[in-house]
Amino acid sequence: MASANTFLFSFKEHLKVLHRSSATVEAYSSHIQAFLDTTGFDDVRAVTRKKLEDYMATLYGYRTKDGKPYTAATISVKIRSLKRFFEYLEESNIVFINPAEFIREPKKVRGIPKNILNPAEARAVLDQPNLGTLRGIRDRAILELFYSTGIRIEELCSLSVYDADLQGAMLRITKGKGKKDRVVPMGKHAIRFLREYITKVRPHFTKKNRAERRLFIDTSGKPLSKQMTGISVRQYGKAANIGKPVTAHIFRHTFATGLVKNGADITAVQKMMGHADLRTTGIYLRTACVDLKKAHKESHPREKEQEEQSICKPVMERRTPHHARKSKSEPKPLEH
Structure with missing residues (x-):
């Protein structure tokens, strides 16, 4: 019987054949490897449902150095990795009983997004790049594109020079999350800085690498990495000093x-946004609830009515219970 690591390698190749993203392949494989290292299993046929449940218990009980537990999302992806792995082993007739078949992921709780920027805060961040430098113009174009289109960082780093239609004000996202394509409108400010970057900055960066087709590149002409882009955005946010x-x-x-x-x-x-499920997008309705209340108060026709205070005030009358009421015209009982 081959080792568990051999089957893990074949599982990774299987995910690649299914055109799963490199991030998904690496995440799944690292979580499965962590399970194998933690439990010490070298024969996947020895894994039972009880062993998986015991491992899940360790995930729920895990605490970081500062005492924080795993989030439900982290536990979910770890469990999902194992479920996909054993499904593959069962389909490949490596195991005859899938021990993870009835294992359930924790229920997802979609919280309200935190640290949303208001327009003034967003503008403060956008104003940070030094437009007197080539890098500053490139970074301003990146920030404007994030704010104007809401694309993911990996989607931005994967853009090619053919994906930005400045004339039509549209941005094409090729193989975004879930390997899905979509088209997103661009705002006028994003188009302005993107045009400045493409016409004046990018040609300078690609002097030694004219064949490069990625849209955003570093000063040496190589594609801008997700890590470097993320670092730059955080640095500009810190420089804006907005407290978020x-x-x-x-x-x-x-x-x-x-x-x-x-x-x-x-x-x-x-x-x-490229969401597969409308419920995912629905969390933004909750962030806008205060504004919705304001809109209701200012827009509903009944709320607009100007009535006298005396008319609006409900009249509360004391009423005698029905069984205690007596008619004034009711005759007194006869005395015998």
Whole structure:
């Protein structure tokens, strides 16, 4: 019988054949490897449902150095990795009984996004890059694109020069999350800085690498990495001194929240965000609840009616219970 690591390698190749993203392949394999290292299993046929449940208990009981537990999302992806792994082993006739078949992921609780930027805070971050430098113009274009389109950081780093239609004001996302394509509108400010970057900055960066087709590149002409992009966004957020952490994903939340607050159709927001499930987009309705109350008060026709205070005030009357009422005309009983 081959070792568990051999089957893990074949499982990774299986995921690649299914065109799963490199991030998914690496995440699944690392979580499965952690399970194998923690439990010491070298023969996958020896894994039972009880062993998996015991491992799940360790996940729920885990605490970091500062005492924080795993989030439900982290536990979910760890369990999901094992479920997909044993499903593959069962389909490949390596195991005849899938021990993870009835193992359930923790229930997901979709919280309200935190640290949403208001327009003034967003503008403060956008103003941080030094537009007197080539890098500053590139970084301003990146920040504007995050704020204008709500795309994910990996999606931005994967853009090619052919994906930005400046004339049509549209941005094509090829093989985003879930390997799905979509098209997102770009705002005028994003188009302005993107045009400046493409015409004046990018040609300078690609002097030694004219064949490069990635849209955003570093000063040496190589594709800009997700890690470096993330670091730059955080640095600009810190320099803005707005008292909130700033990441590409916070710009994504800010983008969606701003659209919903200003009356955008929720299904349109879903398509722009690239969400497979409308319920995922629905969390932004909760962030806008205060504005919805204000809109109701200012827009509902009944709320607009100007009535006298005396008319609006309900009249509460003391009423005698029915059984205690007596008619004044009721005759007294006869005396015998």
